[in-house]
Amino acid sequence: MGDKCCKHTTKDKILDATEKLFAEKGLDGASMRDITEAAGVNLASVNYHFGSKDGLMAAVFQRRLAPLMKARLELLEAAEAAAGDSPPSIEAVMEAFIRPAVEDASTRGYKNESFLRLMGRCLSEPIAYIDKHVHPHFEPFIERFQAAIARAEPDLTHDDVFWKTCFVFGVLHHGLHMLSRLNCITFGPDEPPGVEEFVQQLISFTSAGIKSR
Amino acid sequence: MGDKCCKHTTKDKILDATEKLFAEKGLDGASMRDITEAAGVNLASVNYHFGSKDGLMAAVFQRRLAPLMKARLELLEAAEAAAGDSPPSIEAVMEAFIRPAVEDASTRGYKNESFLRLMGRCLSEPIAYIDKHVHPHFEPFIERFQAAIARAEPDLTHDDVFWKTCFVFGVLHHGLHMLSRLNCITFGPDEPPGVEEFVQQLISFTSAGIKSR
DNA sequence: ATCTCAATTAAACGTATGTTTACTATAAGA
DNA sequence: TCTTATAGTAAACATACGTTTAATTGAGAT
Numbered sequence: 401m402g403d404k405c406c407k408h409t410t411k412d413k414i415l416d417a418t419e420k421l422f423a424e425k426g427l428d429g430a431s432m433r434d435i436t437e438a439a440g441v442n443l444a445s446v447n448y449h450f451g452s453k454d455g456l457m458a459a460v461f462q463r464r465l466a467p468l469m470k471a472r473l474e475l476l477e478a479a480e481a482a483a484g485d486s487p488p489s490i491e492a493v494m495e496a497f498i499r500p501a502v503e504d505a506s507t508r509g510y511k512n513e514s515f516l517r518l519m520g521r522c523l524s525e526p527i528a529y530i531d532k533h534v535h536p537h538f539e540p541f542i543e544r545f546q547a548a549i550a551r552a553e554p555d556l557t558h559d560d561v562f563w564k565t566c567f568v569f570g571v572l573h574h575g576l577h578m579l580s581r582l583n584c585i586t587f588g589p590d591e592p593p594g595v596e597e598f599v600q601q602l603i604s605f606t607s608a609g610i611k612s613r
Numbered sequence: 614m615g616d617k618c619c620k621h622t623t624k625d626k627i628l629d630a631t632e633k634l635f636a637e638k639g640l641d642g643a644s645m646r647d648i649t650e651a652a653g654v655n656l657a658s659v660n661y662h663f664g665s666k667d668g669l670m671a672a673v674f675q676r677r678l679a680p681l682m683k684a685r686l687e688l689l690e691a692a693e694a695a696a697g698d699s700p701p702s703i704e705a706v707m708e709a710f711i712r713p714a715v716e717d718a719s720t721r722g723y724k725n726e727s728f729l730r731l732m733g734r735c736l737s738e739p740i741a742y743i744d745k746h747v748h749p750h751f752e753p754f755i756e757r758f759q760a761a762i763a764r765a766e767p768d769l770t771h772d773d774v775f776w777k778t779c780f781v782f783g784v785l786h787h788g789l790h791m792l793s794r795l796n797c798i799t800f801g802p803d804e805p806p807g808v809e810e811f812v813q814q815l816i817s818f819t820s821a822g823i824k825s826r
Numbered sequence: 827a828t829c830t831c832a833a834t835t836a837a838a839c840g841t842a843t844g845t846t847t848a849c850t851a852t853a854a855g856a
Numbered sequence: 857t858c859t860t861a862t863a864g865t866a867a868a869c870a871t872a873c874g875t876t877t878a879a880t881t882g883a884g885a886t
Contacts, residue, residue, distance in 0.1 A: 410863080424740070428641045432844060442865050447845060449863090527637065527797070543800075559802040560814075566791045567784040567818050574783025575776065584740070587756075589772040601773075605780050605822035612821030623833080645874060655835050660875060662833090 411449050413439040418460050423518040423580070427457060427529050457533050464504070464515040465537040471500035472541060476548060487551035490607045497545060498572055498602045505576055506595045519573055553610060568606045575602060624662050626652040631673050636731040636793070640670060640742050670746050677717070677728040678750040684713035685754060689761060700764035703820045710758060711785055711815045718789055719808045732786055766823060781819045788815060 417439035421430035432453060436443045450456040475496035479488040504515065542565070550561050579598070582588050593601070630652035634643035645666060649656045663669040688709035692701040717728065755778070763774050792811070795801050806814070 426639070426641065428639065431842075433842085443844095444846080444866085445864065453844065527794070531797075559806070562801055563788065563791075563806070563811075563814060564818065566788055567815075570783035570785070570787025571780040571822070572783070574787065575779055578776075578779045581740070584744075588775055593772070593776070598776075601776060602780075604825040605777065608821040608825030609784070609818035612817040644872075646872085656874095657836085657876080658834065666874065 410439075410441050410445055413441055414446055414449065414456070415460060415463060418456055419464075419515055419518060422457075422460060423515075454532075457529065460518075461533045461537065465534070468500055468504055469537055469541045471504075472496055473544065475500065476544060480548070488548065490549065490552045490610050491603055493545070493548045493552055494568070494603045494606045494610075495599070496548075497568065498606070499599050501572060501576065502595055502599050502602070505579065519576065549610065555613075556610075564610045567609060571606055571609075572602060623652075623654050623658055626654055627659055627662065627669070628673060628676060631669055632677075632728055632731060635670075635673060636728075667745075670742065673731075674746045674750065678747070681713055681717055682750055682754045684717075685709055686757065688713065689757060693761070701761065703762065703765045703823050704816055706758070706761045706765055707781070707816045707819045707823075708812070709761075710781065711819070712812050714785060714789065715808055715812050715815070718792065732789065762823065769823075777823045780822060784819055784822075785815060 414435065418430070418435050421434055421438060424430070425434070432443060432446055435456075436446060446453070446456055450459055473496075476488075476493065479492040479496055482488070483492070501519070546561050546565050549565065550556060550558075553561075556564070575598075578585075578588070579592060582592055592598075627648065631643070631648050634647055634651060637643070638647070645659055646656060648669075649659060659666070659669055663672055686709075689701075689706065692705040692709055695701070696705070714732070759774050759778050762778065763769060763771075766774075769777070788811075791798075791801070792805060795805055805811075
């Protein structure tokens with residue numbers, strides 16, 4: 401029976417290897433044989449534990465996206481509670497969105513093997529996969545997030561809020577994507593920025609963008 | 614022999630179908646059989662005209678990226694010429710980057726079949742493909758672009774310029790990506806924004822982000 | 827009319843994919 | 857000890873992929 405405490409179960413080895421290979425080679429590009437070889441397990445064990453490659457995708461996203469969305473929601477609710485009757489500032493709303501993602505990326509290797517590297521890529525993976533495995537996690541959150549922006553900046557139209565939210569997504573995810581690729585490119589910074597520094601840079605860029613017109 | 618004037622040559626039919634299918638299903642996801650069937654040509658004709666699927670990718674990107682980069686450079690140079698001795702404003706630099714892309718997207722169907730939909734996805738396609746087919750087109754431009762930003766905002770450090778440039782890329786490409794997907798999502802605007810409106814929104818968001826700290 | 831050569835085609839090739847099967851190993855319960 | 861259920865495995869399966877082959881077409885040149 402699965403030994404949940406020890407953390408080196410076959411399921412976890414598969415999930416870890418998959419996360420890394422999906423980020424590197426894409427959802428289609430990483431084959432079952434790539435994955436099981438990297439994980440040091442038998443080829444058939446993926447189908448045994450996850451049913452199919454599709455089930456494996458769902459598990460990979462579920463493992464990281466569920467806690468991430470939870471952390472964002474909690475931060476947003478904390479900011480709203482702290483603000484009392486008035487709406488929290490745009491900066492506070494952006495922080496709720498940005499900080500959990502950057503911290504997740506930083507705690508898990510930061511350079512190479514983070515899940516957020518996969519997130520960056522996921523914005524534009526084959527749409528069918530994203531609609532199936534990623535959007536369901538985002539949808540409950542995005543509504544609350546857009547509402548918070550609308551409250552903080554009451555002059556924005558509904559369409560303005562939609563597009564600015566899109567832009568914020570683009571900033572964060574492409575930023576994290578490039579962060580994970582720093583060692584692959586020649587022209588970038590010599591070393592990655594600190595977590596706090598990066599978070600602040602993202603908050604100020606996105607907040608200024610939202611306030612602009 | 615290929616009839617260049619008539620524009621309905623086999624090569625063009627293949628390129629058009631490929632552009633659309635790459636955007637929809639990804640570079641790996643769109644098979645040669647998908648492509649040739651959509652183009653109404655024989656399976657083997659891709660290998661005849663482009664040598665391989667890799668050669669087809671190169672041709673697809675070359676056809677759109679070369680003129681796009683040229684247009685951006687010309688706009689940037691025009692802005693620098695117009696500014697005389699002083700550097701052009703951040704807004705002018707952003708416009709040189711953003712306008713050609715949005716206009717390209719708008720002239721080619723705008724909703725569904727544009728190349729920029731493919732560009733949005735390309736930020737995070739399997740890295741090997743992008744390094745091979747996309748980065749070579751961007752590299753000569755990105756240096757000039759970053760230099761223009763640095764001149765317009767002299768207080769920014771070299772690393773600041775790098776990251777802000779990344780953020781601008783994220784805003785534009787994900788914005789265009791969502792633009793092409795408007796009809797697929799439920800919560801977005803009822804109709805797409807006008808070209809000029811969208812360009813201005815992108816310019817103000819990115820310019821404010823760059824000026825922020 | 828014949829030749830020529832680029833363009834096109836149907837069919838096959840070899841390989842890689844995700845999945846399934848049938849079998850073995852292991853450890854706890856009665 | 858025998859049973860049972862879970863976990864793991866080697867091998868085969870059917871399918872889809874990119875590519876290649878060999879044959880055919882069709883229009884312009886001689």
